[in-house]
Each structure stands twice: as structure tokens, then as C-alpha cells.
Amino acid sequence: MRTWLYLLLVAVLLAAVIPMTGCGGNEANEPYKVGAIFATTGFNAPLGEPEQQTVNMMVEQINANGGINGHPIEVIAYNNESVAANCATLADKLINDDKVVAIIGPTGTGDSNAIVDTCDNAEIPLISCAAGISIITPTATNDKHWIFSTPQTTVMVVQRLYDYLNTQNISTVGIITDTAGFGADGKANLSAQASTYGITITSAQTYNTDDPGMETQLGIIRDSGAEAVICWGTNPGPAIVARNMVTLGMTIPLFCSHGIAFQSFIDLAGSAANGVIFPAGKLPIADNLTDADPQKTLLLKYRDDFNAKYGNGKANTFGGHAYDALSIVVKALENAVQESPKTINSNDDTLKAVRAKIRDYIEGNINSIGFPATGGFPGTGGVFNMSADNHNGLSKDCLVMVQIVNKKWTRLQ
């Protein structure tokens, strides 16, 4: 008897579900549909939130300026709540239900790795906004033919930092890293690259994202005789590290990762922020760039537009990764896709072909061949030079060394 009732209920549930599967908009001017997965809640939210905001802003601007070849663009964005496994469900939705032409994001490396196989099997381009090099590195089961990423990889950032340390003759460092994904990635790369640059890590300490104080860890680093401290993590950790170092009276220099390229770092650390040096994309020091720099105009526009829309000082490099990802897809749609959204949205074979065209365009034209005047495709992270065996297109030269002086970002190198 009970079983019958259950079956009845399941049937009712299904009846509610089925109508949902057939909805489609009958707009006069159908949009190009691009998918996005960002972590706007959970531990990756400080990175995912600006990414989502950037995309919202860009969609408004593009559509206000007539869209892409006369057609509007729609970005269908989902929140994976910083849970990697959710990305699999969301990607499946975007690919099969929403039938998007490409997917940008996700925010985190673990999040991205969760869907590289899905996207490869579905033959849809994925332009990740995460920095792990594992995302685009080919493996035995996945040649990453369809996978791209826009942030400078953690490897590059560490190399840029170590380059700088070499120029300053600093050879012993103590590192203090966040135990979450971003920091763990940093720690792995700092350790791996150290010997190549002749750097010795005298002490490797860790802290949890919400720890209130790192005095103990810093005390250990101080006692280990390091010449400098490297802190790898996103806010608030590095700000607390900076303050603790002042409390302890430590005068050795503090280097951080690009995770502090937010105004909020300076707000949190206060005067302790002065003197901190970190590698980053050019956004924080966009004002200091020469006019010949192909990135200058777009960096200033992005920063000013973002700050105008979301609040002063909010623009940051992580939102910039989403800017680059969407820009690349938009360029592909503009230049390589002649099919109208109506055709794409109604015909699965066309959809498949368009996805392939976008992928081919990105690999073949987001570089100095497609954009010879600027030596590559300029974005916020750098000038991109994609190729068949480089699906990131950036190098450590896209990064600059920034120092905080008088609570403002100034360029060092």
C-alpha cells in the first residue's frame, strides 16, 4: 500500500518536472548564450563575487552597444558554492539544458578540474578563471584540447616573485601559507621552484583561513633566520600576517601573492600594509603604465567602470580573469561565428559546430597572428598568445612587482 503511495508521489514529482524541460524564450532577437560557473558563496566567494560582477557589467555594456554582430549576448551564470562537485552538475546543465556555446569559469582550481572531462567529452570550450596549471596540462585521459585558462598560473607568479628575490639578493625565506586551495597551491609551487632559483625555505608555516593571529608561526620564522617572509593566501590572512609582523617588531620584508591585490587588504592591514611587495597583473598600477602599453586603456576603463558600478576601490585582478575569459569568447563570436543565435539555439548540429569554431578561433587567433598590432590579444591579465600547446597564453612577464607605499600601489619593476 505504502509503495503505491510513493510511486504516485514520484509520478506527481515527474509531472512537475517535465514542463520545466521544454522552456525556451521566444524573443524577437535571440541572444548568443554563454555559460558561466562562479563561486559567489563559500570560501572562494571573494574571488567569485567580482568575477560574477564583472560578467554582469560586461553583458550590460555589450548589449548597450549593439551586441555581437547585432545580436545580444546572454551569460547564464550558476553558483557552485565553492563546492567542486557541484560544478559537474552545473556544467551538465549548461551544456545540455541551456545549450551554451562556451563556458567561462569556474573560480577555483578544484572546481575547474571537476569539469575538464565533462567539457572534453561534450566538445565545448571551457575558459577557466582559476590559476592551477593542472587545469590545462594534458593527461593520459584528456589532452585538454577544449580547455583554456586566463589567469597567470601559480607557477608563473612564483617564478616572477623568485626572480625579484634574486635581484634583491634574498636567498633564505620563511613561508606562511593558507591551508585552503589557493594557499596550498602556492606552497606547493614555492617549494617546487625554490631550488631552481637558489632559494632556501628555512621554515614552512601554515594558518587556517579564519585564524585570528599568526604570531606563533611568525615567531618560528623569525627564529629560523629567514631574510624575508612570503605569505601566500587571500584576505584576511595576509593582512593579519602583516599586522602581526608589526606587533612582533619584525623588520624583514614581507612578500605576498597576487591574492592581496584588493583594496580591502590595505583597509584591513592599515599602516602595516606599507612596504609589502607582491607580484600581480598590471591592474593595480594601471595609471603608471606608458601609453604605448596595449593594456593601459582597457585596464583603466575596466577599473573605472567596475568601481563606478560596484564601489570605489573594488576593482581587482580576479574580476579581471573573468573579463579576459568573456572577452575572448566574445571575440570568437564576433570573428568566427556567422551563424545566428536562432539557428544555434534550434539546431544541435549547428551548436556543436559553433562550439568547435569558437575553440579553434581561441587556439588559433588569440595571439600575435590574430592581433599582430599588439603582439597578441590584450587583456587585463596580460597580452595573450594562445597556441596548440599553450592554452593559457600568458608568461611571467605579464606580471609586475607592486609595492604598497603610503597605502597606495606603486610599481617596482
Next chain:
Amino acid sequence: MLAILKRNKWSYLAMVAFLFLLILLPSQWFLGQKTFLLTLIGINTMVTVGLCLLMGYTGQVSLGQAAFFGIGAYFSAILSTRYDVNPWLAMLIAAMVTGAFAYVIGYPIFRLRGNYLAMATLGLGIIVWIMFKELSQYTGGPDGLGGIPNLSIGGFAFDSNLKRYFMVWFFCVCVLLISQNIVRSRTGRALRAIHSSEAAAESVGINIAQFKVKIFVLSAVFASLAGSLYAHHTHAISPSSFDFLGSVMILVMAVVGGLASIWGAIFGAATIQYLKSEILVQLGNNDVIVYGLLLMLVMIFMPKGLFVSLRDVYNGWRQRRSQRGVVT
């Protein structure tokens, strides 16, 4: 074991109808687009059934089931990617390890009751999650592991959503039948005796501790199995799926389905997974707010689970209707 055959013909019909439904669901004219979701529902049903058995029939709360789910997933993932172990063998090993683990911690933990037991399982779940995050040499750390291969039999690989749907539901139906069996057998009667009164149960010679641990181990093994299938379905796992909120979701699925019912587990799993994939995703970053609100509302107004509460409402309406007929 023969308890299955002791059913009446309605149960048989219901079973056949259910299997028919299962086969029809993923077809193009029905819910083919949602095959990924349907497979996830199957996986979650397996975990939920274990918890339903544990909570419904022994009255013991577990706030750490995601740990077993995760152990199953990680063992399958690690063994099949880093050590080239046959995925089926890995799944078996995972289940055995998880079962052994549950056995070892079961005895000490089940001396606790009520809130204290809940706390202990909570603590355990989080410790296991921390291990997933920190033993990065094996588990890949906070970013997790990717590139998990598909399960395959001989040359036939379960490489599409559809193929995995059938494989997962095959396991799920087996799990449901086993559970059904247990409930109707001597063990089941013993469990229900324990649930209603432990003292009475003890007085007729039932070894309470042993039963509780047995069911705990079973729920752990089901969860491990589900975890392994999960790993081979999503091809990448990370610790964030197996944290406290993960255990909470399993608990919610069990409660929504109604704790004392095996088949209700399907309903609970389906409702929550559907909610997550279809409704909450449309809400952007308001999804957390709505989820929290729903949890509160459902537990306040429908504490016996959506299904049982709806049935109560229905029965109540019927009763009032017949009463109205009497007063003329």
C-alpha cells in the same frame, strides 16, 4: 533472504511499475535531458537509505555520513588513478575499508545517546574531512583529485550519462531490496524493538550494541558504494563535497523522505537533488538563503518528512469529509 517473496501481489505490481518507470525515465521523450541529475538521485538514494535504516530503525542520529561517502569516493579515486587498480576492485576495497572503519568506531560511539551521539558523529565527520584536505600526497589536498576513469566491464565502458544511469540504478535497486529485506526479517524486528524500547529489547535477549553497530556498518558500506559510483560519475572529487554541510544534506534527504521508510529515501533524495539542481541554481547567490529558510520551514511544519506529513494531511482531510457527511 526469502523475505522478498513473502509479499503480496500489490507489492509485486508496485515493484514492476517502479522498474518500468526507471527504464522509461531517461528516454528522450521523458526526462532524457536530466539523466545526469537522475543518476545523482540514484547515488544519493543509496547513501540516504543507509541513514534511514540507522535513524529510522535504531533511532540513532548520524551527522557524519558524508565521511563514509567521501572515504568510498577517495579510495576509489586514489586506487584507480594513482595505483592503477581495477576500479571494481577499488570499489570493493573502499567498501571493506569503510565498513571496517565504521565497525571499529561504532562500538565506542554507540554507547552515547541522543545529542551526544549526534555530536560524536559530527566530530568524526569533520575529522575525516580534515584528513581529506590535509593528506594531500594521497588525496590531492583541498583541490581534490581529477581524471577518475569510468567503470567498465571488459571492453564496455560506462562512458555516457545514460550508461551510468542504468549502472547506478542497478546498484541502487539492489541496495533498496537488501534494505527492504532486512527490515522485514528478524533483524528488522529486532531493530524496531530496540527503537521503541531499549530496555525491553535487552530483556528479551537482543544484543543492542551489536545491532546498532551492524546497521551503522551497513549504512557506511552503502555510503561508500555510493561514493565510489559518485567518483566514477563526476570524474573529479574534492573535500568540499564531504564536509559538515554534505552530512547535513544527507540528513535532510533522509528526514524529508521519512525516516522509517526505505522507499521514501528515493523521494527524499529526489526532492533535495532536484531542489539543488533545478531551483536553487536559478537563484544566484540567494540560493543559500532560500536553502536555509526551506530547511527551517520543512522541519517546523513537516517534521515527519514531506511524504508522511502530506499523507497525514490527506488522511485528515478524508476524515473531516466523512465526518461532514454524518452531520446533516
Next chain:
Amino acid sequence: MTTDLFVQSLTSGLTQGCIYALIGLGFTIIFSVTGIINFAQGDFVMLGGMLSFFLAKSAGLSLLPALLLSILIATLIGAVLYLLAIRTARRASVVSLIIITIGAAIFIRGIAGRIWGANPVAPPFFTGDSPLSILGASIQPQALWIIGTTLVATIVLHLFFSYTMMGKALKACAMNRTAATFVGINPRMMALIAFAMAAALGALGGVIIAPLSTTSYNVGAMLGLKGFVAASVGGFRSQIVTVIGGIMLGLVESLAVALNWGPFTSAYKEAIALVVLLLILLIRSRKLSEEERAG
């Protein structure tokens, strides 16, 4: 480990432990009076800190009014939580109540994230940030505020529960709810007060630690867990033991870091807390079952 480092880790541990103690007290009060574990306790701490920052910044309030108002608002939210979510649930089971408070925690966290965004913020220090030197360790003045406030709060609570009518009524409810009704105590009113008090305590903890540790919408989860462990040390009944438990937890965590044993990363600090929790529970379970067999 040098002496300086040892003393440094002691002061850090003590400071942190005090916060755990305050949160633990919140758990203890609610559990002893109502039998409910309030999974949203950590989020009251979050609310205290976040509110104090935004009241001070956006509303331009000066320090003391901002702090008091934050605690007041959090207390109201705690009361509302009880009235709307818990009391309406009537005779709900343990599982239901657990899920309700978890749902409340998620809900509060979500709203906070929506209103205030994901970025961490830090309210201003009470008395500046020039470090003081005590026994070779550098300590922030804010840390002294934390330790001092915890001490005062513990004493005030003890006096309240021992010498005031209300406090004794709450204690009576904690000892035996049914018997308390016989002497005219309304357990539902007591429950409301317990929730309000716990929210106030949590928010107090939040406002004093936020300047030091910074705060954001999701700090509640981990803080709640630590406070939970502290409360379990006290058996969810004894306030003094809860405070001691919290402080000990903070010290153990800090010393574990100071020992600097290679494979031990900070993430294991939580594992320590939980192992402590499990041990405590297991020890108590023996005591509980002995009592049961005897009685």
C-alpha cells in the same frame, strides 16, 4: 622552542581560548535550559563583529554606541530565532531541532553575505594597536580587552545565576524542567531568555575579537565548532568548566603550532579540537551509562 616563543604562543592561545570560552558559554546556557544544541551560535559571534563594523562605518557611530547596538541587535535576532523557529516547532524531535538551527545558521550566513558581501572587514581597535611587551612576548591591547572581558563576563554570569531570581529560575529549569514548572517557572520564557543571553554573549565575543581577527560573513561555522568543543568539556552544564575548556583548547592549539612538527599543518588544529571532543564524550558516556545502571 625558545622561551620567548613559548610565552608568545601562550598569550596567543589564551586570547583565542577566551573567545572559544565565550561561545561555549552561549552553547551551555541554551543547552542546559532547553536541551537544544544551537548550531547558529557561531553566527551570533559573526553578527556581533559585522554589525559593529558597519554601524561604526556606515552609520558613523562612535565606538561604544556601535558595540552596544550590535549586541542589542544580535540579542533581538536570537530572541526572534527562538520565537519563530524553535517555539513554533513545538515538541520536535532532536533531529528536527538540529536541522532547524542548522537551517537558521545557513540562513543568517546567507543574508549576511548578501548584505555585506564576501570581503573580510575589521572594526577599529578599542584602544589602538601599539603592542605591549609582557614577559618577552608582544601582545596587542585588543588581546587584553578580550581576556579581560571574558573574565568579567564569566564572573558576572556566575553572580547572575547564583544570586538573582531570574538566574536561579534559569538554573532550576536547567536542572529539571518539569519540577521547575511546579514552582511556577515558565520554561518557554526561560528558553527565550536563554536564547537571548546566548546571542548576547556570542555577539559580545564577536565585537571584541573582530578588530583583531577580522570578520566576514562565514566565520561562524568554525568558531561555532570550537565553542561547541569548549561547551562539551563542561558537559554543556558547568559554566566554569566550559570557560576552562575553551581556554585549554586555545592553548593546546597554539602550543601545537609552536612545536613546529613538520607534517602538522594548521588544519590539524581543528582535528585536535574534535579529538578532544570525542575523548570527552567517550569519557562522559562511561559516566552516563554508569549512572543509568545505578539509577
